Amino acid sequence: QSALTQPASVSGSPGQSITISCTGTSSDIGAFNYVSWYQQYPGKTPKLMIYDVTTRPSGVSNRFSGSKSGNTASLTISGLQAEDEADYYCCSYTTINTVIFGGGTSLTVL
Amino acid sequence: EVQVVQSGGGLVQPGGSLRLSCAASGFTFSSNWMHWVRQVPGKGLVWVSLINSDGSRIGYADSVKGRFTISRDNAKNTLYLQMNSLRVEDTAVYYCVPADKDWGQGTLVTVSS
Numbered sequence: 001q002s003a004l005t006q007p008a009s010v011s012g013s014p015g016q017s018i019t020i021s022c023t024g025t026s027s028d029i030g031a032f033n034y035v036s037w038y039q040q041y042p043g044k045t046p047k048l049m050i051y052d053v054t055t056r057p058s059g060v061s062n063r064f065s066g067s068k069s070g071n072t073a074s075l076t077i078s079g080l081q082a083e084d085e086a087d088y089y090c091c092s093y094t095t096i097n098t099v100i101f102g103g104g105t106s107l108t109v110l
Numbered sequence: 111e112v113q114v115v116q117s118g119g120g121l122v123q124p125g126g127s128l129r130l131s132c133a134a135s136g137f138t139f140s141s142n143w144m145h146w147v148r149q150v151p152g153k154g155l156v157w158v159s160l161i162n163s164d165g166s167r168i169g170y171a172d173s174v175k176g177r178f179t180i181s182r183d184n185a186k187n188t189l190y191l192q193m194n195s196l197r198v199e200d201t202a203v204y205y206c207v208p209a210d211k212d213w214g215q216g217t218l219v220t221v222s223s
Contacts, residue, residue, distance in 0.1 A: 038155070046155065051210040089155050097169040099145060099157040
């Protein structure tokens with residue numbers, strides 16, 4: 001199975017909103033509401049930001065939100081801050097009892 | 111507080127075996143699906159394997175199927191990954207991942223002669 005498709009990089013200015021897309025198929029993103037998003041700083045462990053498409057774990061800023069339409073999931077970060085500069089990964093459960101990750105998106109805060 | 115403590119990584123020769131362990135606390139381990147995910151430093155995340163809460167549903171990435179075995183001991187709140195016939199391309203940091211929770215710290219597995 002191919003990886004989910006994410007843009008390699010996105011950028012935004014402080015205070016702006018950005019959206020990272022994650023495109024899959026009807027066998028993964030389109031089949032279930034089991035999409036998660038992770039934030040990873042260089043050399044650090046990934047941190048769960050969103051699960052089950054839209055749910056934020058306790059302690060995650062409400063500036064982070066998730067959504068899904070068809071085979072594409074999205075992560076939106078509003079009120080962009082310098083500390084949001086990191087790599088972001090999406091992942092989804094699939095119809096063949098596996099999990100698939102996106103290739104990752106590098107977010108730059110200008 | 112969710113805690114996931116990993117052990118068992120290290121250096122092994124091609125064709126060798128290693129067993130990774132992951133001791134979990136701070137959540138109801140026996141109710142949680144668990145995953146192993148790996149990452150070559152500087153590269154992306156790659157899912158390796160999953161196991162459901164009672165061990166009746168297991169899945170593997172094609173790249174490790176037939177060589178790796180995931181298991182869990184709910185009485186000990188511990189997840190395992192038995193890795194056999196290791197290849198150079200299995201070299202990575204391996205993460206123990208409770209579904210929808212914080213990850214373990216990762217353990218480096220290096221396969222090299």
